Amino acid sequence: DAMVxxxxxxxVTQFGKPVTLSCSQTLNHNVMYWYQQKSxxxxxxxxxxxxxxxxxxxxxxxxxxxxxxxxSFCFLDIRSPGLGDAAMYLCATGAFLKDTEAFFxxxxxxxxx
Amino acid sequence: AQSxxxxxxxxxxxxxxxxxxxxxxxxxxxxxxxxxxxxxxxxLQLLLxxxxxxxxxxxxxxxxxxxKKSETSFHLTKPSAHMSDAAEYFCVVKRNYGQNFxxxxxxxxxxxx
Numbered sequence: 001d002a003m004v005x006x007x008x009x010x011x012v013t014q015f016g017k018p019v020t021l022s023c024s025q026t027l028n029h030n031v032m033y034w035y036q037q038k039s040x041x042x043x044x045x046x047x048x049x050x051x052x053x054x055x056x057x058x059x060x061x062x063x064x065x066x067x068x069x070x071x072s073f074c075f076l077d078i079r080s081p082g083l084g085d086a087a088m089y090l091c092a093t094g095a096f097l098k099d100t101e102a103f104f105x106x107x108x109x110x111x112x113x
Numbered sequence: 114a115q116s117x118x119x120x121x122x123x124x125x126x127x128x129x130x131x132x133x134x135x136x137x138x139x140x141x142x143x144x145x146x147x148x149x150x151x152x153x154x155x156x157l158q159l160l161l162x163x164x165x166x167x168x169x170x171x172x173x174x175x176x177x178x179x180x181k182k183s184e185t186s187f188h189l190t191k192p193s194a195h196m197s198d199a200a201e202y203f204c205v206v207k208r209n210y211g212q213n214f215x216x217x218x219x220x221x222x223x224x225x226x
Contacts, residue, residue, distance in 0.1 A: 004156075031212050042203060042216040043157070050212055090156060094212070099145050099164035102205075102214055104156040 003027070006091050006105035013081050013112055021076040021108045023091030032074040033102065034066060035090040043090055049074060050096060078110075086112045115140045115206050117217035125223040132191040134220045136204030139185065146187045147205040147214075148178055157203065163187060174198070199224045
């Protein structure tokens with residue numbers, strides 16, 4: 001089945017140690033999103049790619065970066081994780097078309113120790 | 114600018130009774146509207162979507178939603194709650210031909226035996 005896959009499902013990292021989360025898709029969608037979701041909150045958009053065009057949200061900290069080497073893969077890099085960055089990170093894909101929904105991966109739960 | 118309001122942060126129903134989760138939206142354009150469900154430590158799953166066709170939309174697991182332009186509402190209903198419906202529900206708006214999804218704050222549904 002076509003899907004959005006995130007690895008790993010659970011990630012533990014040390015305070016200040018760079019960490020990378022990965023996302024892959026088989027839907028061939030041109031848009032890929034990264035969301036941060038903290039406990040009991042709605043997902044918050046960090047940034048998205050439309051093809052190779054990177055679109056950063058104005059309030060996304062510089063500590064968060066992303067790479068999209070090809071259509072299928074997208075990475076979230078956290079350069080120096082702080083305790084406040086512990087959250088669920090959700091990757092989603094979508095088509096730049098009217099009426100199309102976002103398809104979400106299962107998420108990566110990041111713990112910072 | 115678009116925004117989404119979910120009027121209830123928490124709804125509690127008994128198993129077998131109807132469910133009503135309320136959503137109001139604000140959009141300058143004809144929007145696409147979605148309801149997503151999220152079970153604990155999982156990604157988001159699409160329940161249904163409104164895309165300017167029929168105003169009454171049927172989704173998975175017996176859920177329905179009715180788009181009412183005059184009331185700017187898109188409430189989610191189900192005739193009979195099941196224990197497995199206990200989850201977080203998000204109402205989401207997307208600007209037509211846009212890339213970004215705007216999430217409501219979410220409603221947590223509890224189902225009592």
